[in-house]
Amino acid sequence: MAGPITPLKPEALYRHCDETELPFQTTAELKDIHNIVGQERALDALEFGIGIRRQGYNLYALGPGGTGKHTIAFGFLHQRARSGPVPPDLCYVNNFDVPYKPIALRLPAGRGSKLQAEMRSLIDDLRVAIPALLESEDYRNRRQLIDEATKNQQAAVFEGLQAKAEPKGIALLRTPMGFAFAPVRDGAALSPEEFQKLSEADRKRIETDLKALQEELEEELRKFPQMERQRRDQARELDRQVTSAAVANGIASVRDHFRDLPDVVGYLDAVEKDIVDNADAFLPSDGETPAVPGAVRQPPAARDRFRRYRVNLLVDHTHQVGSPVIYEDNPTMPNLVGRVENLAELGALITDFTLIKAGALHRANGGYLMLDAQKLLTQPYAYEALKRALRARSITIESPGQALSLVSTVSVEPEPVHLDVKIVIVGSREIYYLLASQDPEFNDLFKVAADFDDDMPREEDAIQAYARLIATIGRREGLKTFDRGAVARLIEQAGRIADDNQKLTTRFGDIADLMREGDYWADKAKRDVIGADDIETAIDQQMHRSGRIRERSLEVIDSGIVLIDTAGSKVGQINGLSVLSLPNFSFGKPSRITARVRLGRGEVIDVERRVELGGPTHSKGVLILSAFLAARYASDQPLSLSATLVFEQSYGGVDGDSASSAELYALLSALSELPIDQSFAVTGSVNQFGQVQAIGGVNEKIEGYFDVCRHHGLTGKQGVLIPASNVRHLMLRRDIIEAARKGQFRIFPVETIDQGIEILTGFPAGAREDDGKFPKGSVNRRVEDRLIALAQQRRRFGAGDGAETGQEGRA
Incomplete structure (x- = not known):
């Protein structure tokens, strides 16, 4: 076996940034950096995704918050868009044939506003010219002739009937109910009494004549509507003759400006016909006051009947330079695809093409549209509307109610507009992988993933670039200059945020926050240059502001409410380490882990799992240590123990496998009956071969246990066992480094369970010798002997319990 494990030296606990390697005194000497630091892969993806002009090659920029995804992507799009073509203007105009289906017109940039202005001017001119023509003396005379001709024609009908009626003693009379015939004597109509006094023959003759004349009258009156239609047609034709020249001249001046645009010319032809008609x-x-040249415009209500001739300029690129880059901060369905608004009039809602409003897709058409993934997905129907537009390559304006067929009222149906846009969605990795796995259309529409790294290698070039980035952010934010000590401290903190002393974080938002707060503390201390002490104060204050729960955790341990021993020795008891994560703050918390063993069927009971407080990863770790026990100590005999493992005083969920090595140490202690030194805390996961594996949050875990030890009093024996593979992640607080330098606190890197158990118990772990047995007195020998004894005891108990057959029970 290898020699004894020694604690890490203070130099291994923190990687300093040597100020002498920074070739400047303050950031005022450094030039701004214009290229993006540490995101080469993402930049390559952005360049490719923006450069390829094929359907479906939209982008999703994924990565953690604070890496500058939005800023980088938006800046990259602006840089590319500057050299792109300016897209055309978009207008909606009235469809005179089918009014509820407005027509979309696309004109070269700047000419949409010109068409709008020309049409406004045309209508204003015609509002003066046409009334003047229709009220001229010549027009009135000609109109009077048409009206008189109709009246004369109708009068001739009545005169003819009157001439037929007079010889028969009948007169045509006008009554409140219309025209009627009545018998007369001496120029006066007979009353009913007088009529009854006539002879029967006279009455019958008059009645016959009245009936014939009445039928003839009704026949003639049926011709009057046709006469009226002819009159109106003649009047309308007169209006056309009188106004056509003026309208044609006005339209011609507008048409001359748009001869090269057939769609606009067709629209102007329709306008001319409608105005004349x-x-x-x-x-x-x-x-209403008649329109006169130079008069103040009437309010909109007075001009409503001329809305049909307006030009609704949806998108105006008159002053656009290059292709548009749009970021839609509120990507609702109407804000994406546009909407049709309504006006309240006499208690009813009305609408027309002038109330069509552009969406972000309209404004970004021909350029780039950037959206936030979470905001997009939390808006009802917005994501589906976006996908529909991308699939169809056209923008169809509809409301959510129309899309779901919930609205049956008549509205306008604007003509769809061809869509040519590059979409960039910015969001988290979780949302990206969720969409990629659950939405079959996502991968077809967003083929390019720009994956932003959390960190970058801590190399010499990167350090120099980081210093220039700090200088650039400082100047952009209007902060004081930073001396090289402050820059060095920021670079060190970048390593801590990256949780790796070989890397630097690319979450520049966190670094920028520290810079701003460092500027505040320097200003408070009345310093003109920000120093390392100001950055240190900013870091300490950030922890202080977020540390209420951490302090309460220490308080309950100090008061003995939560039981944690930092001295003495106990069998089957160990200090495990966990991390509590809060928004923007994490801290370590020690927990007591205990193990008890007795005779059983090879079952290691995870109490947390049994009561549903343990997550699947934690349960996996317990099953792995069960497999380790069976493979190492009971390969040729049944594992005949029943063991329980528990996180004492744990009332919330437990997950993760970083405590599996601590649980195994506690179990080995309980089996060997060797006490574990309670001065130590342990973190690290374990595999089936007894190798200790890396875990996350190692800095927070060490700091959490150190704080407990400091409150209890540092003895020089306390320390933490960590996986050797986590040494590169150490970026500990300065007070811990100082304690390690004084020999008051120790950190041991271990690679195997055997190394760890030797430190914790003070006994050698022991390796199998040539005879296949562990050395006497070693931990492993004690464990194996205990398990053999339990197996033998089980056989003595066990008729019919399956022990003789070698069953190992549950593990």
């Missing part, structure tokens, strides 16, 4: 709509209505 509805010229009387330009006459002032009752109570």
